[in-house]
Amino acid sequence: MNALPGFRDFYPEQLAIRRHIFGRWREVARRYGFREYDGPPLEPLELFTQKSGAEIVGQLFNFVDKGDRAVALRPEMTPTLARMVGAHHRDYKKPLKWFAIPQLFRYEKQQRGRLREHFQFNADIIGESDVAADIELIALAIDSLRALGLKQDDFVVRVSDRRAWQRHFAAAGITDDKQYAAFQAIDKMEREPLEKTREKLAALTTKVDEVLAFPKDDLRNVLDQIGDLAAFCEVDFKIVRGLAYYTGIVWEIHDRKGELRAIAGGGRYDNLLKLVSGVDLPALGFGMGDVVLGELLKERGLLPKENHGLDCYLVIADEGLRPTALKLAHDLRDAGIAVDYALTMTKVGKQFQAASHSGARYAVTIGPEEWAAGEVKLKDLAAGKEERVRIAELKGKIS
Numbered sequence: 198m199n200a201l202p203g204f205r206d207f208y209p210e211q212l213a214i215r216r217h218i219f220g221r222w223r224e225v226a227r228r229y230g231f232r233e234y235d236g237p238p239l240e241p242l243e244l245f246t247q248k249s250g251a252e253i254v255g256q257l258f259n260f261v262d263k264g265d266r267a268v269a270l271r272p273e274m275t276p277t278l279a280r281m282v283g284a285h286h287r288d289y290k291k292p293l294k295w296f297a298i299p300q301l302f303r304y305e306k307q308q309r310g311r312l313r314e315h316f317q318f319n320a321d322i323i324g325e326s327d328v329a330a331d332i333e334l335i336a337l338a339i340d341s342l343r344a345l346g347l348k349q350d351d352f353v354v355r356v357s358d359r360r361a362w363q364r365h366f367a368a369a370g371i372t373d374d375k376q377y378a379a380f381q382a383i384d385k386m387e388r389e390p391l392e393k394t395r396e397k398l399a400a401l402t403t404k405v406d407e408v409l410a411f412p413k414d415d416l417r418n419v420l421d422q423i424g425d426l427a428a429f430c431e432v433d434f435k436i437v438r439g440l441a442y443y444t445g446i447v448w449e450i451h452d453r454k455g456e457l458r459a460i461a462g463g464g465r466y467d468n469l470l471k472l473v474s475g476v477d478l479p480a481l482g483f484g485m486g487d488v489v490l491g492e493l494l495k496e497r498g499l500l501p502k503e504n505h506g507l508d509c510y511l512v513i514a515d516e517g518l519r520p521t522a523l524k525l526a527h528d529l530r531d532a533g534i535a536v537d538y539a540l541t542m543t544k545v546g547k548q549f550q551a552a553s554h555s556g557a558r559y560a561v562t563i564g565p566e567e568w569a570a571g572e573v574k575l576k577d578l579a580a581g582k583e584e585r586v587r588i589a590e591l592k593g594k595i596s
């Protein structure tokens with residue numbers, strides 16, 4: 198039986214890639230002073246139906262549980278974060294800088310870069326309305342991609358502002374209740390024929406051409422504040438974001454060539470906490486998925502070779518020494534050294550093959566003659582050099 202469509206099996210090779218990406222995300226978040234949190238993967242359905250907007254609601258994995266509750270697997274982290282912060286914000290000094298790496302579930306049409314589950318690096322700042330917080334998050338997103346080896350010519354941060362669009366919509370006679378539909382039309386523009394966008398806008402206003410002329414606001418002052426990293430950014434009003442709750446600066450990161458779906462997206466959502474929890478705090482953040490990012494890293498040859506993480510492989514040259522070898526293995530493992538060995542009687546040649554296949558740094562041969570002299574043979578598998586070492590000195594040599 199196969200996994201469900203859009204769900205991944207993580208064999209050790211794939212899990213190694215996932216761990217590599219998560220490791221860099223965590224490391225950069227730490228450098229920026231963010232603390233890690235998590236929430237439940239299953240939430241009341243209502244949390245998403247009211248806050249995220251119709252598009253994501255159409256993609257929910259939802260059901261009624263055995264206690265008759267309407268529930269949904271989380272399609273995004275932001276409503277959960279808003280709920281959590283709303284409930285306990287008094288316990289924390291503002292601004293909060295928090296991050297999480299949740300697995301999220303969306304019943305999407307499967308296509309390149311879009312699956313039905315993905316992991317998403319979420320970083321959010323709560324309780325700060327200054328644009329310095331927007332800049333901090335953009336810088337964090339850029340640096341997390343740089344930490345994975347991506348460079349300025351690999352990706353671009355496309356920055357926009359929903360407030361500029363709101364003024365622009367109002368000038369074109371689009372009333373507040375139709376703004377969500379208008380944002381949706383603009384959000385889909387790059388992936389649909391222009392005719393379709395025109396049709397959608399025509400249902401909202403007679404001034405379609407005016408809307409399509411885009412806002413003329415100047416956002417350079419925002420980019421100026423980001424210093425050297427401004428070279429990674431562009432003002433681009435085609436970005437408005439698909440989710441309903443954004444209220445200010447919004448941005449997405451795309452591969453420079455524009456071949457893949459978005460790598461990351463985020464922005465300010467100053468009204469969401471109040472909607473979810475009644476607590477009025479400004480907030481902003483972004484989500485960066487592992488799927489498109491993984492594809493880009495693979496294309497650029499930036500995925501690390503898998504490292505098994507094994508330090509040494511014990512070669513048992515005489516089956517009579519197996520109990521001794523096992524004791525040695527245990528000793529080394531107690532000292533934090535990663536050790537493996539053949540579980541059943543195996544020819545020495547085969548054991549050496551297994552040793553090099555395992556990627557271990559060393560093979561340690563336990564033979565009767567050496568053992569009687571209080572020694573083992575230690576072979577550096579990369580260099581191909583072998584030496585005899587005192588058993589008492591083995592730990593020090595390997596670690």
Ligand code: HAM
Pocket residue numbers: 272273274275303305310311312313314315317319320321440459460461462463464481482483484485486487488489
């Ligand atoms: P989003 O734009 O829906 O934003 O998702 C952010 C990123 O997650 C996307 O750019 C993409 O890399 C990845 N992603 C989304 N859906 C899928 C999918 N079906 N398959 C693979 N990857 C996917 C949010 O979710 C916001 N809650 C982000 C945010 C945090 N805003 C403020 N704070």
